[in-house]
Amino acid sequence: MEKFITLTDTAVPLEIENVDTDQIIPARFLKATDKSGFGENLFRDWRFDNNDEPNPEFALNKPEYKGSILVAGDNFGCGSSREHAAWALKAYGFTVVVSSYFADIFKGNALNNGLLPVQVSPEFLDQLFVEITKDPSVEINVDLEAQKISIPKGDISESFEIDPYKKTCMINGFDDIDFLVSKLDAIKEYEQKRSQKLEGTTAL
Amino acid sequence: MKKTLFDKIWDSHVVESVPDGPDILYIDKHLIHEVTSPQAFNELKERDISVFRPDQIVATADHNTPTENQHLPVKDLLSRKQLKELTQNCEENNITLYNLGHPYNGIVHVMAPELGITQPGMTMVCGDSHTSTHGAFGTIAFGIGTSQVSQVFASQCVLVQKPKKLRVNVNGKLKKGVLPKDVILYIISKLGTNSGTGYFCEYAGNVFEEMSMEGRMTVCNMSIEMGARGGLIAPDETTFEYVKGKEFAPKGEEFESAKAYWETLKTDEDADFDQEYSFDAEDIEPMITYGTNPGMGIKITGAIPMEGGKSDAKALAYMGFKPGESLLEKPINWIFIGSCTNSRIEDFRQAAAYIKGKQKAKNVNALIVPGSRQVAAQIEAEGLREVFENAGFTLRQPGCSACLAMNDDKIPAGEYCVSTSNRNFEGRQGQGSRTILASPLTAAATAVSGKLTDFTKHLN
Numbered sequence: 001m002e003k004f005i006t007l008t009d010t011a012v013p014l015e016i017e018n019v020d021t022d023q024i025i026p027a028r029f030l031k032a033t034d035k036s037g038f039g040e041n042l043f044r045d046w047r048f049d050n051n052d053e054p055n056p057e058f059a060l061n062k063p064e065y066k067g068s069i070l071v072a073g074d075n076f077g078c079g080s081s082r083e084h085a086a087w088a089l090k091a092y093g094f095t096v097v098v099s100s101y102f103a104d105i106f107k108g109n110a111l112n113n114g115l116l117p118v119q120v121s122p123e124f125l126d127q128l129f130v131e132i133t134k135d136p137s138v139e140i141n142v143d144l145e146a147q148k149i150s151i152p153k154g155d156i157s158e159s160f161e162i163d164p165y166k167k168t169c170m171i172n173g174f175d176d177i178d179f180l181v182s183k184l185d186a187i188k189e190y191e192q193k194r195s196q197k198l199e200g201t202t203a204l
Numbered sequence: 205m206k207k208t209l210f211d212k213i214w215d216s217h218v219v220e221s222v223p224d225g226p227d228i229l230y231i232d233k234h235l236i237h238e239v240t241s242p243q244a245f246n247e248l249k250e251r252d253i254s255v256f257r258p259d260q261i262v263a264t265a266d267h268n269t270p271t272e273n274q275h276l277p278v279k280d281l282l283s284r285k286q287l288k289e290l291t292q293n294c295e296e297n298n299i300t301l302y303n304l305g306h307p308y309n310g311i312v313h314v315m316a317p318e319l320g321i322t323q324p325g326m327t328m329v330c331g332d333s334h335t336s337t338h339g340a341f342g343t344i345a346f347g348i349g350t351s352q353v354s355q356v357f358a359s360q361c362v363l364v365q366k367p368k369k370l371r372v373n374v375n376g377k378l379k380k381g382v383l384p385k386d387v388i389l390y391i392i393s394k395l396g397t398n399s400g401t402g403y404f405c406e407y408a409g410n411v412f413e414e415m416s417m418e419g420r421m422t423v424c425n426m427s428i429e430m431g432a433r434g435g436l437i438a439p440d441e442t443t444f445e446y447v448k449g450k451e452f453a454p455k456g457e458e459f460e461s462a463k464a465y466w467e468t469l470k471t472d473e474d475a476d477f478d479q480e481y482s483f484d485a486e487d488i489e490p491m492i493t494y495g496t497n498p499g500m501g502i503k504i505t506g507a508i509p510m511e512g513g514k515s516d517a518k519a520l521a522y523m524g525f526k527p528g529e530s531l532l533e534k535p536i537n538w539i540f541i542g543s544c545t546n547s548r549i550e551d552f553r554q555a556a557a558y559i560k561g562k563q564k565a566k567n568v569n570a571l572i573v574p575g576s577r578q579v580a581a582q583i584e585a586e587g588l589r590e591v592f593e594n595a596g597f598t599l600r601q602p603g604c605s606a607c608l609a610m611n612d613d614k615i616p617a618g619e620y621c622v623s624t625s626n627r628n629f630e631g632r633q634g635q636g637s638r639t640i641l642a643s644p645l646t647a648a649a650t651a652v653s654g655k656l657t658d659f660t661k662h663l664n
Contacts, residue, residue, distance in 0.1 A: 016515055016518065017513060017515040018397055018398075018497050018515060020497070020627075020629045022608075022627070022629040022630070022631065022632055023629065023630060023631075026631055026635075027608040027609060027610045027632075028609065028610060030239050030267075030268075030610065031239075031268060031280075031282035031283055031285075031286055031610070032282070033242035033243070033246075033285060033286055033289050034242070034243060034246065035243050045630065045631050045635060050617070050635070050636070073515065074398070075397060075398040075401070075431070078397055078398065078431060078497070079333065079428075079627060079629060080332075080333050080608075080627075081240070081331060081332055081333040081347035081348060081349055082239075082240065082349075083240070083243075083331075083349035083350040083351060084350075086349070101398055101401065102401075103398070103401060103431060104367075104401055104402060104431070104433050105333060105347055105348070105349060105433070108348075108349060108352070108364075109349035109350075109351065112349060112351035112352070113351065163225060163226065163365060164224040164225060165222050165224065165225025165226055165363075166225075175351070176351065176352075176355050176363045177247070177251065177253070177351075177354060177355050177358050177359075179363065180228070180355050180358055180359035180361055180363065181253065181358055181359060183219070183220065183228060183359065183361070184256070184359060186219055186220055186228075187219050187228070187230070187256075187359055187360065187361055190219040190230055191230075191360075194216075194230075
């Protein structure tokens with residue numbers, strides 16, 4: 001996994017609440033057996049109309065908005081567990097998603113793919129939307145080490161929470177498989193103890 | 205310390221807790237399907253890691269599979285390739301696969317419970333958010349992403365923070381015509397789609413105690429629609445009776461000793477929950493959704509709220525509805541009875557009981573898709589096929605079907621579908637399709653009248 005330490009970039013504002021993973025990547029694009037190619041179908045049915053023409057009203061199609069930070073409305077990533085949603089966002093070029101709330105499974109999937117979910121207060125989110133729409137070239141800084149998101153120019157900032165274990169993983173580019181494989185002895189020991197308990201008593 | 209049902213199962217499955225981090229949670233059963241597993245198998249191959257406990261994994265083909273002519277090669281080439289990879293991966297790794305055509309094939313959350321793979325007290329995961337279904341058995345079951353699928357392949361464990369605890373109580377007597385689907389749609393309409401985020405939910409109260417296992421599965425299935433990772437219901441005699449005799453359930457003395465343990469799986473009195481809500485059964489009526497998330501629900505006789513959240517205008521524009529509008533008498537051209545929420549035998553019995561002797565309206569396309577081959581066989585054995593076919597309904601072969609429209613079963617753009625599935629997201633049942641979530645009874649009544657109807661008036 002790629003390391004993530006800090007990032008300063010412009011952002012794309014997606015002022016829609018409850019963005020579900022069916023919108024991020026519709027089910028008909030889930031037939032691939034590898035992780036490539038999902039970027040072009042990111043938000044497919046919002047980005048393009050029925051004739052595959054770009055919808056000029058959609059934030060990702062507006063020429064003024066660019067950058068690797070997506071700022072989205074409350075409860076981002078709800079619905080289906082498809083990790084394809086995280087792959088699609090990453091492949092399109094996003095490295096950070098900011099929202100006032102993330103659905104659990106999406107948040108985990110994002111962290112497992114080097115896509116940093118930054119949860120901010122609803123007030124700070126509103127402020128971000130205002131600043132970005134006012135000046136699309138405004139830069140946002142995300143500092144994972146310091147757990148801080150800020151608009152340096154406007155002197156606006158907020159701290160964010162992240163699981164310390166996941167923070168270490170992101171900063172060092174570690175992933176969970178390596179960690180779990182390193183724990184196989186403890187897992188085998190657990191299995192043995194558990195099967196003894198199951199045979200010996202009814203209380204686990 | 206007083207423990208909840210959730211604590212008891214979770215704590216007994218923790219291998220180790222990472223300091224200031226997640227738990228290493230041991231997984232008893234891992235279910236997989238064709239759509240979210242191929243990249244996980246690839247990940248293992250790339251790292252030259254073998255599957256750690258293949259005996260604890262069960263695979264089925266369900267998401268992209270056609271519901272017609274399942275004996276023929278799958279026409280869609282991408283789907284066929286995905287299915288072929290599942291077959292190869294299962295063969296190479298000694299994983300049991302109930303492939304298309306196998307008598308045990310079906311939607312992953314229908315086939316595992318009916319085979320006795322799902323048992324109380326277990327931890328279960330699957331690369332599918334509706335894994336919460338299995339919580340109906342007093343099981344900690346939750347959906348995971350593909351990275352986690354590969355983690356479970358490699359270690360039979362997942363790394364996960366212990367969620368907070370939520371309890372939803374529903375007590376009282378349900379009105380006639382109110383089904384488990386209405387109960388969960390009502391709860392989600394009251395709590396919203398993210399009230400459960402960060403939580404695992406226990407459902408308690410006489411309403412759930414009196415429900416069949418099928419009904420409990422419908423309820424737990426939709427826990428994810430309020431954001432909860434999973435939902436669970438304490439196992440009781442109804443659970444034990446259901447599990448007993450199932451293909452992979454313990455038998456004889458083993459069953460008795462397992463049952464003695466299962467009986468301990470209940471929340472201690474005075475155990476603490478981080479959040480708790482209570483509802484009266486009498487307040488619940490047959491429910492429908494009017495928007496583009498499952499929390500946007502009203503009673504079928506109700507009106508769309510005048511004031512909604514920030515994104516409601518977008519949702520109503522998509523659905524072609526207006527604030528304050530009543531949806532009664534709204535013409536509906538499609539109904540779908542199926543999906544991991546409502547495709548078990550009880551759902552079809554309820555629908556058939558209403559339909560028997562009636563005809564579907566001319567404007568309606570009515571699709572019936574059983575959850576598994578076993579359910580399909582039961583439909584046949586109980587004579588329900590004749591009921592459906594005589595009424596003009598189309599009975600298909602099992603699969604996820606029009607719930608997520610990965611196969612050919614799609615609702616055309618702009619059309620309304622009264623669906624027993626779990627999600628009314630934009631385009632969920634096909635690009636531009638408009639989904640109204642409801643119970644099997646509401647779907648059946650809609651099919652007969654060709655419009656949304658207050659069918660409770662006609663119930664004895």
